């Protein structure tokens with residue numbers, strides 16, 4: 013009866029996945045590790061791609077695959093509780109079955125434009141989720157890329173996701189710097205305080221690198237302004253968009269920005285590509 | 294009507310010129326004889342395009358909710374049914390009376406383009422003019438005269454309040470209408486005569502045509518919730534499945550939610566693209582309210598309490614009166 | 621080419637209905653819409669346009685594609701195969717026939733929409749030329765020729781008074797014709813001549829239509845320029861944000877996905893949706909289109925700019941239904957004219 017037997021017959025039909033592991037990152041973000049009922053990944057993907065998660069009879073929602081494609085045994089999704097689907101997901105236990113379909117969208121050009129370059133990752137809040145798949149991919153192929161700087165901010169220290177990566181795994185890698193910041197002073201936090209866009213300016217980074225950004229729209233907006241002031245060009249900057257999605261395959265007509273469908277032509281866009289698109293996101 | 298149309302233009306022009314209002318809501322003419330559509334005018338010159346003819350059927354009062362979100366004063370042309378709609382919006386606290394100047398237009402009844410089409414008169418039609426009780430169809434070949442009643446909207450044929458019940462200035466002499474209440478309830482009585490099963494089958498069939506476009510809701514002056522339950526995906530009642538139960542749910546909620554506030558403008562039936570007689574359901578409710586609590590015409594006098602919003606000890610218990618499977 | 625006498629209609633409906641599902645313009649309560657034919661229905665092939673476009677046949681208003689059962693832990697999913705038999709859709713006008721190709725461009729490109737593909741493959745489409753185009757028809761603005769067989773139809777038909785001319789144009793059309801050939805006759809020389817006369821007459825009528833001069837090419841400029849045009853404010857003011865225009869339109873194809881459940885099992889279905897609705901793009905953390913102006917603009921930008929950029933043709937076929945059905949007489953013709961600088 014399960015659909016996994018006839019694979020992707022219909023692009024809208026999910027297959028079954030089992031939650032293998034659950035990790036609570038923050039009060040409202042949980043990272044789920046999912047696998048096929050018989051073990052193994054539901055599908056292969058590229059860094060930046062997404063998966064549509066189904067929890068009938070509640071509905072479906074789109075999430076970035078936060079694990080690296082180099083991770084061979086499972087997919088990970090970091091999910092922020094903010095509505096009916098995500099709320100339901102947060103109530104599930106290890107062993108629960110969900111529906112999954114994908115991978116959707118394009119990816120960060122890890123095998124083209126990013127190769128051999130110095131990279132700057134800028135993330136806010138849950139926005140680290142899609143970038144983490146790229147960062148871990150790069151960490152696994154470290155020699156193919158240059159220096160890596162990661163600037164990551166959240167409202168409070170409690171809201172930082174993937175703590176193991178940002179505090180332990182990444183800073184200990186070669187030529188990799190992690191710069192963390194929180195919005196306001198907070199007891200027990202002796203790191204940087206302030207908003208991400210301001211922090212970027214303070215860091216005085218050189219502009220000979222490729223930038224990858226993901227975060228709340230307001231952060232993205234100010235970071236982009238800041239980067240251009242420092243001298244970054246649109247051609248050097250990649251970002252991802254989040255719009256309401258239903259089908260994930262460029263048909264339901266919901267996620268467009270101008271003539272581009274974010275689910276299919278995105279979610280990753282190079283800034284110069286979106287210049288001709290309307291400011292409706 | 295042309296004389297009154299001149300007055301419409303002049304009134305609008307003056308109101309904008311002397312700064313009495315910042316914006317005028319009226320109608321202008323498009324490509325076709327039936328194409329009179331809402332116009333929003335802020336410049337004096339724009340008022341020259343305003344019209345008043347037998348196709349100015351669109352009710353302009355509901356636009357005020359959106360328009361008044363800006364801090365402006367709006368002048369609006371309202372027919373009889375539109376004025377009742379305005380009063381209902383006022384009662385529901387959706388508009389601010391002080392920010393609106395109402396130019397009342399006693400309404401001689403509007404012409405239903407569908408009836409014209411059905412009579413086979415639409416082909417090559419260039420213009421339609423109406424004077425008193427006559428309507429003149431003008432084509433390249435010449436003119437044809439008919440009785441206006443033949444082509445009036447059903448809702449106009451039973452209209453009880455063609456003269457605006459609220460206005461700041463009345464632009465024409467009041468018109469006379471002599472519709473009896475018997476006639477008013479004719480379509481309801483046809484339904485009441487059916488057996489409960491027939492009635493059920495009738496509505497199931499009607500509702501099965503529904504494409505869930507929401508035109509009936511969006512045009513309705515009593516449907517003015519900030520967020521409709523059917524637009525709230527979190528409420529999980531969006532109910533878009535094409536099954537009888539969902540269709541009934543939508544229609545019953547719609548009809549009941551406007552119960553006692555429906556101003557009988559008939560716009561829901563007019564705009565429904567598939568011809569579901571929605572107003573019939575509303576009229577049934579009006580009839581019941583009248584029988585249970587006495588006559589109440591929503592939007593006629595906004596200072597009166599609505600029967601379904603008040604409770605009196607001597608109120609009857611409708612469930613006792615009508616318990617056993619309807620009439 | 622064949623000829624089918626109208627007196628044979630009841631017979632051929634019956635015959636087709638034996639082998640196929642048969643969809644025809646059917647009159648009910650004074651209104652004509654495509655529906656599945658059953659004995660006793662009133663077929664109306666004279667009415668030019670059905671009230672709602674026939675897209676419902678290839679893209680149903682709501683369609684279940686998945687069944688599920690969940691106890692909160694175990695989940696079972698079963699995809700639902702469409703039960704349709706092969707069907708014949710008879711009497712499609714040129715505008716609507718072209719609209720099918722426009723929806724194909726979206727649903728049949730990778731990844732192919734299987735339900736839709738199946739439904740499309742199962743259909744044999746018989747078009748019927750428009751002997752009497754109506755005042756609000758402006759198909760010629762999109763290079764559609766109502767006197768000819770539109771690209772994609774399987775059989776083209778023309779009304780010659782007491783009979784119709786029947787011309788199979790695809791293999792499927794041949795098959796259909798062969799199956800019912802005993803009810804038809806071969807077209808004579810005179811029939812052919814009559815056809816040419818009819819086609820010329822239609823061409824003349826189309827030229828004379830009041831909207832014949834509507835030309836979407838008057839909309840010029842970069843995407844962003846058009847998007848930022850001031851006219852959207854003015855045009856959108858009267859729009860009620862109902863979805864009437866999108867639902868009756870043959871080319872609108874946005875959809876929603878919903879779950880319909882009772883207890884722990886249920887169905888997932890997709891259904892028509894409208895970009896005119898306020899919650900269409902609503903997200904947990906905001907909405908990129910909060911005003912009716914933005915939603916109104918989306919509908920027309922999609923038809924006149926975005927879709928053409930992606931697929932090389934406008935996403936309107938000039939059927940005129942929105943002209944007839946918009947409660948406040950706002951429509952694509954007004955938008956085209958105004959964007960082109962008129963008025």
Ligand SMILES: Cc1cc2nc3c(=O)[nH]c(=O)nc-3n(C[C@H](O)[C@H](O)[C@H](O)COP(=O)(O)OP(=O)(O)OC[C@H]3O[C@@H](n4cnc5c(N)ncnc54)[C@H](O)[C@@H]3O)c2cc1C
Pocket residue numbers: 062071072073074075076077090091092093094095096097098099138141142253254255256257279526527902903904905
């Ligand atoms: C490309 C992409 C990648 C994303 N990646 C992540 C991620 O890695 N982690 C994460 O926590 N969130 C991510 N999101 C956001 C996530 O999809 C929404 O938070 C989620 O849909 C909220 O669903 P809900 O039902 O709980 O919310 P509700 O507000 O209850 O949603 C109601 C309906 O709106 C839809 N909806 C609401 N918000 C969105 C949205 N932003 N996008 C699409 N549909 C929405 C839901 O599908 C649902 O049907 C991503 C969104 C997109 C488009």
Ligand code: SF4
Pocket residue numbers: 502503504505506507508509510564565566567568569571
């Ligand atoms: S206007 Fe008609 S079709 Fe549209 S939702 Fe209302 S009843 Fe249904």
Ligand code: SF4
Pocket residue numbers: 858859860861862863864865866896945946947948949950951
């Ligand atoms: S254009 Fe007309 S039909 Fe379309 S949403 Fe607006 S009011 Fe409704």
Ligand code: SF4
Pocket residue numbers: 865868869870871872923935936937938939940941942943952
């Ligand atoms: S936009 Fe209007 S004219 Fe064009 S195809 Fe749709 S309904 Fe027909």
Ligand code: SF4
Pocket residue numbers: 668669713714715716750752753754756757758759760764765766937938939940
């Ligand atoms: S728009 Fe053209 S194809 Fe469509 S009905 Fe009119 S004449 Fe025929």
Ligand code: FES
Pocket residue numbers: 256257258259260261262263264265266267268273274275276
């Ligand atoms: S989510 Fe359906 S088109 Fe993008």
